[in-house]
Amino acid sequence: MMENKLKELLEAYKAGRVELEAVMERLKTFREEDLGFAKVDHHRVLRNGFPEVIFGQGKTKEQVAAIASRLAAAGSTVLVTRTNREVYQEVSAILPAAEFNELARTIVVSAGEIPPTGGKVAVLSAGTADLPVAEEAAVTAAVMGNEVERIYDVGVAGIHRLLGRVELVRRADVVIVVAGMEGALASVVAGLVDRPVIAVPTSIGYGASFGGLAALLTMLNSCAAGIGVVNIDNGFGAAALATTITRLKKV
Template sequence: MTEAQLKDLLQAYKAGQVDLDTVMGHLKTLKEEDLGFAKVDHHRALRNGFPEVIFGQGKTKEHVAAIASRLAAAGSTVLVTRTTREVYQEVAARLPAAEFNELARTIVVAAGEIRPTGGRVAVLSAGTADLPVAEEAAVTAAVMGNEVERIYDVGVAGIHRLLGRVDLVRRADVVIVVAGMEGALASVVAGLVDRPVIAVPTSIGYGASFGGLAALLTMLNSCAAGIGVVNIDNGFGAAALATAITRLKKV
């Protein structure tokens, strides 16, 4: 049951349109649903503003499809991250509305209209090699209800490409910066805008980048103010944090 459905149910009860037994029957579904291999959290949207997200990496296609089916049956939007086309085909066999973004490695099954946050998120990537992580962030931010602006391949090796788009970046409420190699782009962006900047280091780079550790340390040690840093390659986490910020516009 979604938050909107729960509110409708409670209003129907107050109006005398449903009895208490019906209400209690629905409220029981707010507990996790035990599938044996997973406990599906059907009431996460009520606590955190968005339904449980399925991290696909390491799960079998059957397990992902089963969890997705149960979330969809409860009326929740389904988001699967770090997944493959093979898993998508299994999910789509049960949920034909499923959409696969191969670059982002995501599956989305929308449950009705996505409630907008009223916020705008700009997702910047330093290079084309960073696009899988940037797209994961963009897809996640969009499905969580944000307006998303993609600004790709604007790394410091050709800084003019960024400078020509600064006005576009400044129109965002939150800026997500995805960069590998030495990860300098986040510092540059944070020095140009008065918005929260969420930095995402990627594992892209030569040997001394240590699988993204160099970019991570650069971002953590940035002298530019207003930067928050998430884990290496964690585009999803960056978008979730950005959404927590954009939702504040409604407070």
């Protein structure tokens, strides 16, 4: 078991048989706890700065609950994305501290071991229909240790809504822009701020939006400088990328 390996390594270090650098290196290579249907990576936090995240889509409620319970038992913060209330009820029966955000489709069980980054992330959504993806980004960014500012429904169809909040956006260290339809909001925001902009295309839109492909291509072809683009509907990925940037404030 993982606990036995860690105990042996700690004893070897205390006895002077292993140097600290070697201990840290070996800790980074301990990969998994085998549950049969999943291999839980307990040491991802050492390599990447945040524990393994459970992608709920396609997993049974029992599988999600089992993985979550093992992460929590190891003292890790638990984040489940793309999930639902039925799964939450299964998880909360084992982990009563679990919190469910129905809009974001996330479950969080905080262990308090993630240090604040000291950074601020602004999450903008073009429209109300983009909120599930925007909330996924906001919840993830907050759990990963960032201060989060939500600025929703500021799409280009009513651009005055954005212009009235530009100073608020400029206070952030990283800006996540979530937009469907034609995806123009990211270009407009990047032209107004001197911060990294992470663009998230969503699958929201009429037929010619091709399930988010139109917004994705618009964002990839933006003439505004300083934009990075993640995959369609990938609010989690945007928040994870934003966190790698805000962590640099502590370096």
